[in-house]
Amino acid sequence: MFKKVTLAAFALLFSVSCIGLNQVNAASEKLIQDAKKEGKVVLYHSLSRRVLKKLVKGFENKYGIKVKWTRKGTGGIIRMVTAEKMAGALKCDIVSTGDPTVFIRWQKEGLLKKYVTANTSSFHKGLANPEGWITPSRTTIGSMGYNTKNVKDSEAPKSWKDVLDPKWKGRLAIVDPRKSGPARWWMAGMVKRFGWEYFQELAKNKPLLLKATSTAALALINGEADVLVIANEHDLVRRKAKGQSVSPVYPKEGISKKTSPVAICANPPNPNAAKLWIDWESSAKVQALMTKDGGYPPTRTDVKSYHPRDPKLTAPENLLAFSQKNFIKNKRKMLKKFGKIMKGMKVRIYKKKKKKKKK
Structure with a gap:
């Protein structure tokens, strides 16, 4: 009797898990299709130019969505966002800089849009923003x-x-x-x-x-x-x-x-492509690329560092x-x-x- 109950419980649990997984996959597929309809995504990013090029190429090849990107240092990105804010609207979908504190100000100024990526549970402890204002990009x-x-x-x-x-x-x-x-x-x-x-x-x-x-x-x-x-x-x-x-x-x-964030801009021209980029940049595949080709310590627990460091450091x-x-x-x-x-x-x-x- 106990064996029958256990097997029944397992079967129920498995079926519920499958339903949940199917729902996630369906939502992901819908996001991809909606992003493809938009056709492009606009980035303002401070990631290493050499590594950023690889992220862009991988995204375009995988989804067929054009990436229009601008790479500048933190100071340059902040100046661009400030100028566009003063002009009345941001032109970018995605923004990332090497100064995490500036995102706190941008959030208060209404310049960011919330999005909780499905990758959130894979981040190292303390890196995820529960509300989704920012997503950890690189350490x-x-x-x-x-x-x-x-x-x-x-x-x-x-x-x-x-x-x-x-x-x-x-x-x-x-x-x-x-x-x-x-x-x-x-x-x-x-x-x-x-x-x-x-x-x-x-x-x-x-x-x-x-x-x-x-x-x-x-x-x-x-x-x-x-x-x-x-x-x-x-x-x-x-x-x-x-x-x-x-x-x-x-x-x-x-x-x-420090951990540099990536975020979606408020009222992005291409909201679905922006969400898809956040999922892409925080994915295991991209984090593995960033640690191998860029040397960055990964932000995810399921990605091993290509260049291991002593944890005491x-x-x-x-x-x-x-x-x-x-x-x-x-x-x-x-x-x-x-x-x-x-x-x-x-x-x-x-x-x-x-x-x-x-x-």
Whole structure:
């Protein structure tokens, strides 16, 4: 009797599960068809250009939906959204930047649209936004880096304070927080830990000022700097694995870590294609691509990191923590102060190479 009841209960549970799965598949198929009718999706994104191109190509090949995309650094994306807001309406369907706190402001200003992706249950604990205002796109670790040809491992800086030594004068590069999301996150943590005196001392070593963390490693590879004071760790890890002469450094005082969101804009021109893109970017397939080709730590529990890290690196006690509430309140003042301290520093911009037109 017990066996018959158990089998019956199992059969019922299985049938209910199948009904639920069929409903999810039906909803997903309807979204795909509705998105195809719209025919395109418009992105404003700060993801690495090289990786973003692969995401776009994969989406277009899978769904046959055209992707119109603009890739800029965090500062550039924020300026675009601000300008369109002042003009009366956003032209994009999707927006993503490297500064998570700006989404809090955009939500309050009514610039975002809620959407809870079916991938939500697969995110690492604490990353999902239950209401769907944002979706975790990629995790970024802020570390130092150095040129392994010019700097011996034994001589590489081991502490954030090591680069304040006069011996590094003219040999450093730093990414401008006014332009870069990862750099401003790092700046907030450093100010909390060391105060503005740190940046005043750093300025004495005349660091080369870079405009983007996504291309910052080029300063090391090109020999324009021996040490990169703040870098996208994932880019250094990826490049090192390919045999390039760079290596990350994890300072003993801690590193910065953040998760960059992607979100749907309010009143998007292509709402269904926008939802489909969110599902795509947060899918296991894309997260696997991002960790393999971009070096990013995955946001999903079911995707293994292609470049494993020691879990202790990102333990709470090893992070440059700060109050996000205070950062949001004082962000403009902080960025302005950074600019004042670094005034007069040499600036370097790495522009994308233009393809030669075939004659």
